[in-house]
Amino acid sequence: MRLKFKKENLPILLISLAFSLVLFFNVNSSNVNRFFSSDDTYEEVIQNVPVNLVYDDDQYFVHGYTSTVTVKLTSANRIQLNKEVDADTRDFTIEADLESYRSGTHEVRLKTKNLPTAVTATIDPTTISATIERRQTKEFSITPSLNANSTGTDLTVDQLTIDPGKVEITSGRDTMKEIDRVVASVDGSQLTNDGDKVEAQVQALNVNGEVLPIESNPQTVSVTYDMAQITKSVDLYPIEEGTRPDGIDGYNIQLTRSTANITGAESSVENVTRIGVPINIDGLDHDTTKMVDIPTDGFSVSPKSVSVQITINRNTESSDNTEENAGSSSSVQNEDPNQQQPESSDSGNQTGTETSQSQTVQSSN
Secondary structure, eight states, X not given: OOOOOOGGGHHHHHHHHHHHHHHHHHHTHHHHHHHHSOSOOXXXXXXXEEEEEESOTTTEEEESSOOEEEEEEEESOHHHHHHHHSTTTOOOEEEEEOTTOOSEEEEXXXXXXXXXXXXXXXXXXXXXXXXXXXEEEXXXXXXXXXXXXXXXXXXXXXXXEEESSEEEEEEEHHHHHHOOEEEEEEEGGGOOTTOOEEEEEEEEEOTTOOBOOOEEESSEEXXXXXXXXXXXXXXXXXXXXXXXXXXXXXXXXXXXXXXXXXEEEHHHHTTEEEEEEEEEOTTOOSOEEEEEEOOOSSSEEESSEEEEEEEEEEOHHHHHHHHXXXXXXXXXXXXXXXXXXXXXXXXXXXXXXXXXXSOSEEEOO
16 A cells, blocks of 8 residues: 655654654663763873963062962863873963952962863862062172081081172062072082082072072072181101012112191091102112102192102122122123022011002091
8 A cells, every 4th residue: 555645744744753853862861872972081180280370570579379280181082181181282271360469468269271172170279379569679699608408517618609799689579678688509419529610599588597489680690619628747658669670679768758738628638647659669770869749639738749769778699799790800690590589588678668559548547
């Protein structure tokens, strides 16, 4: 049987279809929602998101506020979420609008800006406290300030010099009245025995030594420092170094002075009680006098060198053979020219001589 479609029945058919669809979606609403939306929702928490202040910075100085907050981002779009999590690619920012506020301390609500519609954000905390003051700039002289707690216990600073000696300080009018002094705070852990130059942060302090909120131009200054030095007298003694030639029993080594003055940081010189002067005797087969440098180790020494008198103690048997050869008209050779004369074990002829191949600067225990 063939059904004929009548145009006059079209409105009734459309109304029936509409009611059927409404009834269908009403009964199956939960299933439809799952169909058109994803069950996967992604969440990321971002720490230390900076807060941007919106205000007239030509007229006002703002301080005393929390500069970073925590933001939780939620989205079903993983790609979009990752983009906002990355500080280098994100579009959104956190703002505190202060343009409607005047001088004083205010509680300001935070809001997001440029956040994509596919992403939602929760800010913690939702508000910050900020103090607004009229802006003021003055010039101040700087004094050096050494953080003693960070200085090594064996370092003593003699002098600190600052360049430049003055800076421009910008702050609020009320805060400016509290400034007692402006200092260059030197971190003692950066100092060395040699003395040098370091960069130091400029700070403004009140009468109680508390740091005040300011802007400094420049923010850091160069601080040149010298370490405190001490001078002391130490003993000198000779140290024989090298190999004695054949037939040489030893040397009588005399220094023309027995002491020298050393100068340096306390940590470098406090344990030094005497210095060994190295005397090179390689191939030395005759009496001589020469100047020898006094070694240093982190300190200076005065004088820098010392005169040394060296007298040879010859092997007795070798000396007798030499005299017999000198008295004979013919040349007499040893039966074994490669035979080496034994060295005398008698060390009594080495007056004032100490032999060592090790370090020449000795310290007390």
